[in-house]
Amino acid sequence: MKIIVPIKQVPETSRVKINEETGTIIRDGVENIINPLDLYAIESAIQLRENNGGSITVISMGPPKAETALREAIAMGADQAILITGREFAGSDTWSTAYALSALIENIKPYDLVITGERATDGDTGQVGPGIASFLNLPLSTYTGKIETVNKDHIIVQRLIEEGYERLQLPLPALLTVVKEIAYPRLPTLRGKQKARTIDIPINSGKDIKVKEEELGLKGSPTRVVRIYRPQVTRKGTILQVKDEKTLAESVDKLISFLKEKKIVSF
Amino acid sequence: MKKKEVWTVSEINQQQEIKPVSFELLARGRKLAQELEVPLSAIVLGDSLAERELKELIYRGADKVYWVNHKALARFVVENHSNIMQHLIKNYQPQIIIAAATTQGRTLMPHLSIRLDTGLTADCTDLQIEKETGLLLQIRPAIGGNIMAMIKTPERKPQMSTVRPKSIQVLPRDETREGKIIPVDLDDSLLDRRVTHLGYYKSEEEEVNLSSADIIVAGGRGLKKKENLSLIRDLARGLDAGIGASREVVDRGWISYPHQVGLSGKTVNPKTYLAIGISGAIQHLAGMKTAKNIIAINSDPQADIFKISDFGIIGDLFEIIPLLKKKLEEKKLSS
Structure with a gap:
């Protein structure tokens, strides 16, 4: 079973700072990590390989330093990695990101499955996975919480939806986007880390994958960011402190008044 | 030239009834359509919906309802829905399409936007029309809610968005509103038969559907052990609320993953979010900070959750919650 896992390198979200004057994100000094939600995709690919044999190729589009994220995936257990990088990709929105990744995947076929995380924690869109499925006309299951069975022709999965779950049978090759429930990501192994240090990671530019240059990067992106700004994060709320029986009763009474005032309860 | 419409993608449940989130989309769309002075339409794909269901969309703000009826459309299968939507869009050329940022909308819309060679913006909390x-x-919001981004699709059409559920009030029901229900014939060749839907099943736990809950009562590590989650359940039942949880609570196996709120769980936008024993790690805040009212109960005065709270009590949740429940019940009885 040949599995491709597209991943993204993201800034560690808890450390993101914004320049209040310019409204831009300060990336200096921020640690970059594999998108945490991609770890579930890598782990489910490793488990599938353990049970069915085959190989895992992790791919990423990003600046040259995104190679680190690919090496981390190798350390976890992926077999090989390919990076697409170059100025021509800068400023890509989800449309042109999905386009470039699809072109690379098309270049390294055949494959049985493409597995992605649900979304990246920086952009938060969740659009690239379904976008790749659309470009490559692959049957798609999003929000996949469990892989029930897989054989050479098809895969049966459980998809997490608002009301519970649904079961889908997809012919292969197919694309799954997976959620946290699917697996618990393993830590890198010693052997994996050794491999990660030495493995050669091919670097592809726009010329290496069959793409139209005008569809790449900012100029190929249908959407434009008009501006970014910092949302109001603090609210001037009432905060009460319980010290004894009396303040406990008072606090609860005031909470109930708040609930009434905001029409959260009616009586 | 014909005025290019604003479209909303309705969702239906398993009983082939319109889901309430569809009315939220109409409330958003109504505002846009009015400013642009164009008709607002609702698109419905389903199997033998009752006419009253379709009419409800008109009462809630639609001028037109495009209605595609087929047995194969009883369930959402992205390949079918995307093919049919492409077909409709080519025929009718709407300028804006909005769908809900639900598991359906966030699957259909990216698939569709690729096929239409146009832009899509995910999980919007507000939509406006640029005057000029x-x-x-x-x-x-992006980067875990740390920034807000304003995005547009300047050159391509249609302009597409998914909109976060519960981010707008539905319009009052108006039975005097008139509109047109337009049945659209389905060309069978648009059905993609590769994926087989093998059925639904409900989660074992109650009240998992957080995205449609008006009130969410959420518990964190401060609950100390699994058994204490009953405090949250009892309070949630009393308030008719959904049950949320922080990542720690899910990782410890106290409650299942569908309840998890935050960066690696659900993003919710209820009217009221009660955070109980939740310290407010940035990853958790990312999933709930847009709630209209945030109430926090935590023993640590330094907990970050208080910074984004409208109302907070610093104290022992094991004293506060039982007393709150008791007082709420008394008030209910005496009213």
Whole structure:
């Protein structure tokens, strides 16, 4: 079973700072990590390989330093990695990101499955996975919480939806986007880390994958960011402190008044 | 030239009834359509919906309802829905399409936007029309809610967005509103038969559907052990609320993953969010900070959750919650 896992390198979200004057994100000094939600995709690919044999190729589009994220995936257990990088990709929105990744995947076929995380924690869109499925006309299951069975022709999965779950049978090759429930990501192994240090990671530019240059990067992106700004994060709320029986009763009474005032309860 | 419409993608449940989130989309769309002075339409794909269901969309703000009826459309299968939507869009050329940022909308819309060679903005919390250009301005949180971004699709059409559920009030029901229900014939060749839907099943736990809950009562590590989650359940039942949880609570196996709120769980936008024993790690805040009212109960005065709270009590939740429940019940009885 040949599995491709597209991943993204993201800034560690808890450390993101914004320049209040310019409204831009300060990336200096921020640690970059594999998108945490991609770890579930890598782990489910490793488990599938353990049970069915085959190989895992992790791919990423990003600046040259995104190679680190690919090496981390190798350390976890992926077999090989390919990076697409170059100025021509800068400023890509989800449309042109999905386009470039699809072109690379098309270049390294055949494959049985493409597995992605649900979304990246920086952009938060969740659009690239379904976008790749659309470009490559692959049957798609999003929000996949469990892989029930897989054989050479098809895969049966459980998809997490608002009301519970649904079961889908997809012919292969197919694309799954997976959620946290699917697996618990393993830590890198010693052997994996050794491999990660030495493995050669091919670097592809726009010329290496069959793409139209005008569809790449900012100029190929249908959407434009008009501006970014910092949302109001603090609210001037009432905060009460319980010290004894009396303040406990008072606090609860005031909470109930708040609930009434905001029409959260009616009586 | 014909005025290019604003479209909303309705969702239906397993009983082939319109889901309430569809009315929220109409409330958003109504505002946009009015500013642009164009008709507002609702698109419905389903199997033998009752006419009253379709009419409800008109009462809630639609001028037109495009209605595609087929047995194969009883369930959402992205390949079918995307093919049919492409077909409709080519025929009718809407300028804006909005769908809900649900598991359906966030699957269908990216699939569709690729096929239409156009832009899509995910999970918007506000939509506006740019005065000078008439373009759609899409406002959404990114980077775990640390920034807000305003995005537009300047050159391509249609302009597409998914909109976060519960981010707008539905319009009052108006039975005097008139509109047109337009049945659209389905060409069978648009059905993609590769994927087989093998059925639904409900989660074992109650009240998992957090995205449609008006009130969410959420518990964190401060609950100390699994058994104490009953405090949250009892309070949630009393308030008719959904049950949320922080990542720690899910990782410890106290409650299942569908309840998890935050960066690696659900993003919710209820009217009221009660955070109980939740310290407010940035990853958790990312999933709930847009709630209209945030109430926090935590023993640590330094907990970050208080910074974004409208109302907070610093104290022992094991004293506060039982007393709150008791007082709420008394008030209910005496009213």
